Amino acid sequence: MAESTPKTAITPTRAEDFAEWYQQVVRAADLAENSDVRGCMVIKPWGYGIWEKIQRQLDAMFKATGHKNAYFPLFIPLSYFEKEAAHVEGFAKECAVVTHHRLEVGADGKMRPAPSAELAEPLVVRPTSETIIGSTFARWVQSYRDLPILINQWANVVRWELRPRLFLRTAEFLWQEGHTAHESEREAIEEAVQMLEVYATFAREHLALPVYRGEKTASERFPGAVQTLCIEAMVQDRKAIQAGTSHFLGQNFAKASDIKFLARNGTQEHVWTTSWGTSTRLVGTVIMTHADDDGAVLPPRIAPAHVVVLPITSKEETRPAVLEAATALRDQIAAQRYADESIRVEIDQRDIGGGVKNWEWIKRGAPIRVELGPRDLAAGTVAISRRDQAAKEKTFRPSGEFVAQVPTILEDIQKNLYDRAEQLRDSNTLRIDSKEEFYDFFTPKNKDRPEIHGGFALAHWSGSPEVEAQIKEELKVTIRCIPFDQEVRDDQPGKCIISGEPSPRRVLFAKSY
């Protein structure tokens, strides 16, 4: 090979500077880039391809649980937005506001918003849609026969971000938001729990993300919610990232939007609502969890291409035969199935150096790469590389044998990624029982690397908001959730590690994105 191979394709490495490594992976893997609009990203085809897979698979799970898609306005009248006090307070600081509906040429010859076209009431670009959907549900619901309403929306939302970061925190992002209305409190709570389970299953089985499911404390709740449920994953710098939330909204939004129905007992009652969402943040979460120092490593379930065929066509005389064989190989692979879908296979015929080409696909994180050159052709073999193994590792196998094995290899990669992530998480999750140990766990040992710390701590907490605030203030550590799983929260009474007050169970503490 003509190219010199760097030690790692990404500089800096994870160990050197995790934050910068992440930005470099997103760039090198061709996932997204900053746009000229502050805080708004351009999602490039390979990155959008991941989002398309996430969308399609989550959408099928929503439909299987009885939900239908619909679409609601991008703009929310300011007066609607104000209806729920906690809600508007939570979002007011990050709202993009439309005030004019026309441009005109000003005195200086430049375009400006036309003063004569100022809106009587400003419109908020939706940061989330509880209020506008609530006002619609109020029209849709008359009696208990109209319930439940089980709706999902795929949409863009805007939350003005001061410190944007590709995929993780952007002013505009893509997401889905489920909104449901129910006859009873119990049914609404069951819905919120069910959708959290859908997210947890999707995270585990599709994104290869081990997650803790749990409930947020009051201070971390969605503005306007009664309960916020969440799934929390650990990424490779041992911080937590929230990968999906499901809210039981009680009757808060029903009262704000006056969503009433004739109950079975003949009285007029307010409905009980839920909302739940996941976003393009999942793409960032997948990168931070699985990528390595050579670039992205994509779980096969959501990889835009499962297999990339790389014909080696450096010699003019063997080029046609190699391309022909590569095309035949592609078709054979595409005829196989994995996870109930046809295998997605791309052939990269670009006339650039084989080494450059190979490294591009390593950086992009394609699960399987197959090289095919004149010598392979003669031997009837192909050279296979798996993205979950070292970049240089190659296995030579008879072509037909490999084709039949593709689904198994993909399944194995998917499982490996999960196991690795679980291993990382479990070995960095500690039960901690003293304040001293807790502070030590979260305190960086090296002043130059303030981000390096212990990981997840499962510790006792009495429920005091003051203790929660103190830990956040002093350590930048928050309670990620009160875990659902008994094993995790360890239902043995104990004492709050800070205050010494009685505590019924452990909660999950971590630094987070």
Next chain:
Amino acid sequence: MAESTPKTAITPTRAEDFAEWYQQVVRAADLAENSDVRGCMVIKPWGYGIWEKIQRQLDAMFKATGHKNAYFPLFIPLSYFEKEAAHVEGFAKECAVVTHHRLEVGADGKMRPAPSAELAEPLVVRPTSETIIGSTFARWVQSYRDLPILINQWANVVRWELRPRLFLRTAEFLWQEGHTAHESEREAIEEAVQMLEVYATFAREHLALPVYRGEKTASERFPGAVQTLCIEAMVQDRKAIQAGTSHFLGQNFAKASDIKFLARNGTQEHVWTTSWGTSTRLVGTVIMTHADDDGAVLPPRIAPAHVVVLPITSKEETRPAVLEAATALRDQIAAQRYADESIRVEIDQRDIGGGVKNWEWIKRGAPIRVELGPRDLAAGTVAISRRDQAAKEKTFRPSGEFVAQVPTILEDIQKNLYDRAEQLRDSNTLRIDSKEEFYDFFTPKNKDRPEIHGGFALAHWSGSPEVEAQIKEELKVTIRCIPFDQEVRDDQPGKCIISGEPSPRRVLFAKSY
């Protein structure tokens, strides 16, 4: 049946008041409704289901022609938007403008845009994305090796509308916009033509819409385009509706955004670009073309449900057996395939009157309804109704025989809808050779029904913009396109029907939406 059956389910009928009939069908079919935000609609699940089918099928056609999806910012900085003079002039009057990024409580205790959070540069909510995508392409393109760039985006856009109408003209709408960049003029023109063909094929084969393909005159061009190609359909009031456009943009946007590349000959050149789009307007077009006085009539290819099973469960004692048989029937139907997809079948188990239920599905336009009651169960038959036939018509067939026939019946309905629409269009398209006849064709005969007129006129036009303006002024008739098909434009020299000047071919005149 307890319900009295009205003569038609929709009032008024098409003949009585076409515009009002349309609104009533959209409402009765549960497709969409006006929101509280002026000009913005709520797309309800059944309407959104149609859009989902359109999306998925068009998306597959885009991918089959080598395009990939990506996503670009919702907001466009005003200075970018201004870069192409014709473009900004074309859209300035209908732009929603974001001027603030935070809300605060004002002196009156009410929320208002925070004066301290006024943006240095206002942001335009995209009415289309040529300028923001152009600025991105400028970063992506270095050399001819980076070309072509073949991108599509599924997104929402905003064009402030003074007279909004559900699906046809709304302030916010959903669409796809393709954006491509090429090395040569020829290649870009070929791309624009190719995508118009994709639209025409999709319209014919999926939406059952016969369309004329052609080129717009200069006055009807997209702001900033060199050529605008379009497909034009006739709806049932004989007006034209533009169902998709494809623009050859020359180097206009490339120069505005400075998209340059190193050409094969070693010089720096500007790329050649195209853009092309279709929107939720297609849903309105389908309704206006195929719906009847009983409600929507959906082409099977894009119907959210192909078949609706309606169990008749009025008698308590036969209810379980009927429901069981209905479920079994549903599963058998769902195992069949139509147009390369599993058949979409819904079972409506709601405990409401059979007549009401049946009429709901008639109004929604489900292609096939199947009733199944205790008597059918005993006889082993089902009662089948096709939405392209009279509402009361029913055929009784053995259940197994019907299941096997479902794909054929759907294919037949799809074909019937196309044939009917083509018949309507062809019998209302006239070659006209005199000014008198032309004015007569477009002049309403009944002053109370100003919308009733002849239809499409194929007439000679010399190319004079003055004649075009005169006809628009006097008759509200525009040139919909200069047709591509020789048969349609009748390549015989003639004389302009207004000016008498020589004309090389006929063009298509019509009133339009």
